[in-house]
Amino acid sequence: MTPSPRTPDAAVADSAGNWVDTRAPEFLRPYLRLSRFDRPIGTWLLLLPCWWAILLASLYTGSFTAFDVWLFVGSGVGAALMRGAGCTWNDITDRHIDGSVARTRSRPIPSGQVRIRQALAWMIAQALVSFLILLTFPPVAIIVGIAALFPVAIYPFAKRFTWWPQVFLGLAFNWGALLLWTAHTGALHWPAFVLYGAGIAWTLFYDTIYAHQDAEDDALIGVKSTARLFGDRTPKWLLGFLVATVVGVLFATLGAVADRSFLSLVIAIGGPWALGWHLSWQLAQFDSKDDAGLLRLFRSNRNAGLLALPFFAVALLL
Template identity: 80%
Template sequence: MPPTLRTPEPAVADSTGNWVDTRAPAAWRPYLRLSRFDRPIGTWLLLLPCWWAILLAALWTDSFTRYDLWLFAGSAIGAALMRGAGCTWNDITDRHIDGSVARTRSRPIPSGQVSVKQALAWMIAQCAISFAVLLTFPPLAILVGAISLLPVAIYPFAKRFTWWPQVFLGLAFNWGALLLWTAHAGVLNWPAVVLYLAGIAWTLFYDTIYAHQDAEDDALIGVKSTARLFGDRTSRWLQGFLTAVLVLGGLATLGAVADRNLMSLVLAIGGFWALGWHLTWQLARFDAQDDARLLMLFRSNRDAGLLPLPFFAAALLV
């Protein structure tokens, strides 16, 4: 399917020797890089709120069935594909900006490895497979999933008109909390909405850290971000986002387990406290001038987001 590349096929500038660079067929590598399959952290950050929601919804309904196992697997497939489609759309809309930034000018579109038409076709293919997965969910969940395309479509343009593009990223990346809660419970209950807000606060935390890597280039080309907006005050803002994650996550969890026993409540609340511990660890090591550390901290949010899961699962068992 992919055509012969028009230019030599180099890795993206900040590549770290992943499976796409070393084992994927050469003709597919530009497309896999468009979808960031060489950088799975984004898929994890999209997926983890989905898994939180499944377990918290199971606590709310006091039920966990074999269909929930499919929700875990289906959300993983959907997260990988929709993250890929979203990244492809982002690269299409940002192709001129990416060509002006050292870290991104080697991406497939600005480097000439993939045309805009080819990227559009690749994006549509990913969306089509994701939609097939979505059709296995209940009708209301399908509707919730379809609406998610709106924040996904808007996000790449946010940095052009607001200093808070990370909010739009949070709206898109945490939509799975609404979708998977609805897929399990059949309705959208209030704890899912609060969980969604907690996820947005988490996104503001980790993506502000990430955005500091590009702050200088963004200033030169006029791209807005919370990293540029906060500047030297970033640590204080990160502390605020951390607090919001704990408060909102704790409230969502409390709502989900309110009718269960005390041990279940303690375990479930412990999940977000574990996440908060990890974010505190990140905050203590934040250094806006150290790009390698910024990237390490950003990637560590996969581990941070995994921490609540065993607590939620244990709460379901007691």
């Protein structure tokens, strides 16, 4: 497919009027859009399992040091860069599909703003800076971080061979739970794996909502998704993912606070409760025919994930 001719600074259709469009240097705008810096929700969704893991791991060990402050900062920068590298890789592999979907055909590669060679160089640059941050982590955490490249590399192809590409997205997007738990504790313990599973269920919840925006176009071009698979049964599946998410975060929390005070336990389990409350609200608002509403619900998952953090932090102080 030949990219459609576009002006060098053409905005992406479903993300106009953001800081990239109005404040970023013009020559950088296509690359920032390629990395989705104009829509930070994906960075938040990649980052929040990392922050959950740092606080829960700190509850597990009973310590929080200056290095953990760096883990918060480093994971934030790393999440933005690795999400950018992942989105760049996704757009490279999906360039022909994106050109056939109304919502995505204005993205930098299918619209002709960025060439494949330029996109590859941009992806490598982001990944290298992320790797420099990873090198500040303990050796075992570095190994866990490098292993994350496998699900990241596979995800863009998943929608070609399975109806469950959201599972592969979950495997990639929640790897930070394993990485940051290991960075704090120096090893992997069972609450980290439970938290990772809960994050995958959460990804299935929010990305199924998101995928309903493209269900019609995906059907025309033969791209698979849980939105297409579930159809009118989506609310029932969303309820199942909701329960799995909350129960998983709850058990991970219980495992982390097992040796702490009863008051710490009571406050910590407010985290999964608050998360579950927000997901229940999203489920009540779900309408598969309302594209604008679907996007709002998807983006609201930043707030859903943030709600758990104060409970974990306060429990750590006790």
